[in-house]
Amino acid sequence: MTLREALAPPTAEDPGPPDAVLVRLAARDERAFEVLVRRHAGTVHRLAATMVGPGAADDVVQEVFISVHRGLKDFRGEATFSTWLHRVTLNACYGALRGKGHPTVSMHDAPEPLAPHDPARTGEQAELRDQLAQALQALPREQREAVSLRELAGLDYAEISRITGAELGTVKSRINRGRAALRAWLTRAGIEP
16 A cells, blocks of 8 residues: 555545554654544544543543654554554543643533534533533443443443453443443433433
């Protein structure tokens, strides 16, 4: 694959080169790194917003991609790029939560996006997002991490196990207990899960 082919914009028929190819190229070419950032920024942001709140998520995302850029030359590929990226993201989130200059902001304080169709429905969705964020924050750290990686990042159990360092059965248990706790919390809040 040539550099030009690797950096071509993705299409519906051709999603572009695999991450492994881009990682090798990105170690020496900024354009390949930009493709990686565009490909993964949304997932990283969703995970960060869940872990630290939307107010601090942008700072965490920036920190993640700075760390990734610095670490690309040392990335050995023993894990997939996405596994490594999610681990870097979680580490940055925990750093932010420890108060390294990244204040957390509740979803309640986040500005509401414009409602193109139905303002009442948008208000209901904002309330539901806020309640779900509160429910996630009420989970123990390990459950919140596992549920966020599964439900928000869309990772499979084996990849979550590699990222967290927990056994596969432990990951499944954390996700099941986390889902049950979320369901109970939302039910107590009057929301039918």
